[in-house]
Amino acid sequence: MAETLKTIEAMLAEAGITEGADAELLIGHVLAESRGRVQALAIMGTEISAEDHEAALSLASDRASRIPLQHLTGKAAFRGIELAVGPGVFVPRPETETVAQFAIDALAAVPLGESAEQPGAGPIAVDLCTGSGAIALALAQEVSTARVWAIEKSPEAHAWASRNVERLGDERVTLLLGDVADARELLAPLVGRVNVLISNPPYVPTGMVPRDPEVRDHDPELALYSGADGLDLVRVISKVALDLVTDGGTLVLEHAEQQGASIRAILQADGWRMPATHQDLTFRDRATTAVR
Ligand SMILES: C[S@@+](CC[C@H](N)C(=O)[O-])C[C@H]1O[C@@H](n2cnc3c(N)ncnc32)[C@H](O)[C@@H]1O
Numbered sequence: 001m002a003e004t005l006k007t008i009e010a011m012l013a014e015a016g017i018t019e020g021a022d023a024e025l026l027i028g029h030v031l032a033e034s035r036g037r038v039q040a041l042a043i044m045g046t047e048i049s050a051e052d053h054e055a056a057l058s059l060a061s062d063r064a065s066r067i068p069l070q071h072l073t074g075k076a077a078f079r080g081i082e083l084a085v086g087p088g089v090f091v092p093r094p095e096t097e098t099v100a101q102f103a104i105d106a107l108a109a110v111p112l113g114e115s116a117e118q119p120g121a122g123p124i125a126v127d128l129c130t131g132s133g134a135i136a137l138a139l140a141q142e143v144s145t146a147r148v149w150a151i152e153k154s155p156e157a158h159a160w161a162s163r164n165v166e167r168l169g170d171e172r173v174t175l176l177l178g179d180v181a182d183a184r185e186l187l188a189p190l191v192g193r194v195n196v197l198i199s200n201p202p203y204v205p206t207g208m209v210p211r212d213p214e215v216r217d218h219d220p221e222l223a224l225y226s227g228a229d230g231l232d233l234v235r236v237i238s239k240v241a242l243d244l245v246t247d248g249g250t251l252v253l254e255h256a257e258q259q260g261a262s263i264r265a266i267l268q269a270d271g272w273r274m275p276a277t278h279q280d281l282t283f284r285d286r287a288t289t290a291v292r
Contacts (some may be wrong), residue, residue, distance in 0.1 A: 001038070001045075004056055007043050008022075010022040010132040019084060021099055026056055026069070027052075040086070045264055054199050059187065066212075067176075068137070071085070073219060078243075079093040080138070080273040081134075083132045083134055084155055085166055086160065086179065088156030088159070089156065089157040089161070091219065096134065098286070099198070099200060100134075100135050100198065102140050104138070106196045106250040106252070107143045110196075115225050116269045122144075123143065123145065123146050124148075124196075125143075126150070126187065126190065126198070127148060127200065128151050129152065129200060130175070131157050132157065136165075137169060147174075149176075150165075150175050151178050151180060154203060154222050157222075161257060162218060180233060183244065191244055192243070192244070192245075196250045196252065197249070198252040202223055204225050205226075205229055207228070208287050228257075229262065231266065234255070234263055239270060249289070250292075251289065256286075260285040272290035276288065
């Protein structure tokens with residue numbers, strides 16, 4: 001085991017992959033063991049079979065060609081859940097976990113029964129551009145009374161989200177295939193009733209091709225780019241969200257580090273109150289919230 005680990009770490013380092021725990025996670029995937037268990041087995045000097053050694057090396061070779069780890073293992077951790085992911089869907093990122101917290105806090109603060117006509121009904125959340133369903137499912141898992149609607153345009157991504165919603169949605173997540181621009185029509189019964197609307201939309205400016213091959217070559221283009229300044233979809237979301245969100249409800253948007261001021265200006269001009277930009281755990285401006 002220790003030998004396999006060392007060989008894979010060297011292969012990955014050669015390919016420029018020096019951060020993260022990819023070697024342990026790849027071996028763990030082959031053995032169907034957790035990362036912690038792989039570490040323990042390595043320390044205890046446990047032997048790995050020749051077959052498992054070869055399987056792990058084969059995966060490491062794919063990873064060294066910069067195929068994302070999550071495409072090789074078929075799963076991505078997001079907050080407390082594990083999503084099925086693969087080619088055709090954006091791999092959820094750790095920074096989005098922090099953005100989702102704003103929506104979770106806002107949802108949890110909605111008094112029961114204030115959210116809808118039904119007394120005692122839970123709060124309503126919408127996740128636009130849901131990808132794998134990561135944010136929508138985290139909201140449903142962490143706010144047990146919430147009902148969540150999610151929209152995704154890409155049929156490939158929608159298929160991944162569909163699998164995840166079926167497994168983790170607790171029958172409180174409704175997934176729709178469609179364009180955010182049509183959200184008013186797609187979510188007609190929710191107009192003026194949504195307590196929290198969150199989106200991690202594509203926000204890379206069209207001319208700014210990401211440097212990491214995992215992102216550039218494996219995340220779908222539809223998940224990355226959004227016009228010359230990266231904010232085309234934010235402009236659409238700001239307007240449709242105004243129709244969907246109830247008075248006093250919250251909008252949460254993820255964005256790139258330099259986009260906070262532009263997004264606050266868009267939201268302010270559309271009539272949102274109190275637009276505020278927040279930092280992630282590495283002190284970069286990555287989320288903006290506003291109140292209807
Ligand atoms: C940056 S990814 C985020 C995915 C997921 N919310 C997450 O945080 O992991 C953006 C997602 O928006 C979807 N998308 C792009 N344009 C869209 C549109 N006009 N309407 C709906 N979804 C769209 C993409 O297919 C992609 O899944």
